[in-house]
Amino acid sequence: MPSPAQMTCTEDFRRLAQRRVPRMFYDYVDSGSWTESTYRDNALDLQKLKFRQRVAVDIAHRTIGTTLLGEPAAMPVALAPTGMTGMQWADGEILAAQAAEQSGIPFSLSTVSICSIEDVAAHTQRPFWFQLYVMRDRAFIRDLIERAKAAACAALIVTLDLQVVGQRHKDIKNGLSTPPRPTLKNLIDLATKLRWCKGMMGTRRHGFGNIIGHAKGVKDVHSLTRWSAEQFDPTLSWKDLEWIKQCWGGKLVVKGILDADDARLAVAAGADAIIVSNHGGRQLDGAPSTISVLPSIVQAVGTQVEVLMDGGVTSGQDVLRAVALGARGVLIGRAFLYALGAMGRPGVSRCLELIAKELDVSMAFCGKTTIADVDRSILVNPDILQGG
Numbered sequence: 001m002p003s004p005a006q007m008t009c010t011e012d013f014r015r016l017a018q019r020r021v022p023r024m025f026y027d028y029v030d031s032g033s034w035t036e037s038t039y040r041d042n043a044l045d046l047q048k049l050k051f052r053q054r055v056a057v058d059i060a061h062r063t064i065g066t067t068l069l070g071e072p073a074a075m076p077v078a079l080a081p082t083g084m085t086g087m088q089w090a091d092g093e094i095l096a097a098q099a100a101e102q103s104g105i106p107f108s109l110s111t112v113s114i115c116s117i118e119d120v121a122a123h124t125q126r127p128f129w130f131q132l133y134v135m136r137d138r139a140f141i142r143d144l145i146e147r148a149k150a151a152a153c154a155a156l157i158v159t160l161d162l163q164v165v166g167q168r169h170k171d172i173k174n175g176l177s178t179p180p181r182p183t184l185k186n187l188i189d190l191a192t193k194l195r196w197c198k199g200m201m202g203t204r205r206h207g208f209g210n211i212i213g214h215a216k217g218v219k220d221v222h223s224l225t226r227w228s229a230e231q232f233d234p235t236l237s238w239k240d241l242e243w244i245k246q247c248w249g250g251k252l253v254v255k256g257i258l259d260a261d262d263a264r265l266a267v268a269a270g271a272d273a274i275i276v277s278n279h280g281g282r283q284l285d286g287a288p289s290t291i292s293v294l295p296s297i298v299q300a301v302g303t304q305v306e307v308l309m310d311g312g313v314t315s316g317q318d319v320l321r322a323v324a325l326g327a328r329g330v331l332i333g334r335a336f337l338y339a340l341g342a343m344g345r346p347g348v349s350r351c352l353e354l355i356a357k358e359l360d361v362s363m364a365f366c367g368k369t370t371i372a373d374v375d376r377s378i379l380v381n382p383d384i385l386q387g388g
């Protein structure tokens with residue numbers, strides 16, 4: 001049985017998670033929409049950026065600390081909002097939030113989390129970021145925003161790229177549901193995932209904690225399925241964002257921007273920061289990788305708001321590449337989910353430790369001692385992803 005210290009990279013965690021997490025929840029994480037080309041490109045394009053090694057520079061005193069949304073962060077990384085995280089490992093959102101807190105970086109809680117806003121707040125000290133999906137039921141949205149305020153959330157992330165849903169083949173084939181339906185296939189799979197089953201039997205957190213009992217008519221998982229199918233609001237527009245900003249009154253982050261024009265519109269609608277994101281390649285397959293569009297978006301709005309990025313970041317070197325091309329910081333999704341599914345909280349802590357170490361040493365190889373000094377000059381080929 002491996003210990004966290006024996007894990008040396010995200011791929012180690014992915015392999016272990018694949019063995020330990022029930023198939024439908026592992027596949028839910030490790031998939032993109034349709035052909036998965038955008039999912040793959042996020043990671044492949046990051047790899048194309050090569051570092052300029054510099055030598056004989058005094059790199060004795062280094063720091064990878066920065067600020068994100070005006071708050072100190074131990075490194076330019078935050079945990080991305082991800083749905084059903086409590087199905088990777090029992091109480092997953094609470095454990096990941098605690099690991100993030102311990103590592104000195106922000107945690108983001110999804111609207112469709114298993115642990116509720118109140119539950120995560122009760123088990124952490126550091127204010128987390130809350131991610132909002134805009135539903136048709138505006139009374140529910142207003143209530144969610146009030147709950148996020150009451151929990152002292154430090155920022156509201158509004159995700160704009162899921163008003164219609166891209167198809168992930170595996171979720172359909174696996175009959176993704178929470179908790180898993182007791183079909184023969186699922187029971188056979190669960191029989192090989194006893195650690196996971198034991199964890200789930202030890203917690204009461206199995207449903208969507210922010211929704212069940214809060215949204216009108218949603219009392220259980222079955223009514224929730226009906227509710228969510230009808231609820232994502234395709235009429236969502238920039239006007240709604242202004243309304244949300246008013247209700248919220250705090251720092252507003254817009255997630256799902258892939259285009260410089262949309263970045264400008266987000267800023268005009270009141271965004272304090274944006275997240276360049278294609279939802280980890282889970283929505284519009286065929287859209288460009290996030291790292292390839294990052295420079296144009298930084299150029300468009302980078303002097304007015306913080307530009308964060310996510311998609312395909314699995315290592316400290318990937319963080320460095322995104323920062324080199326102008327990101328204030330990155331969010332990681334699958335990298336921490338694999339670590340959580342593999343080992344729970346110690347897995348996430350180890351994952352963040354590995355990323356921090358690799359970021360620090362790689363920055364040093366490039367002859368830099370602070371994140372603020374990192375720019376495109378640390379790359380041999382900063383323009384390789386531009387122009388088609």
Ligand code: FNR
Pocket residue numbers: 028029042080081082083110111112131159255277278279280281282310311312313331332333334335337
């Ligand atoms: C997501 N993502 C996501 N985004 C969001 O705003 N709300 C959500 O509930 C979810 N849920 C979700 C579940 C899973 C399993 C994944 C993998 C992703 C997208 C997420 O916030 C982020 O944009 C991507 O995960 C970034 O890409 P990487 O780091 O996973 O490659």
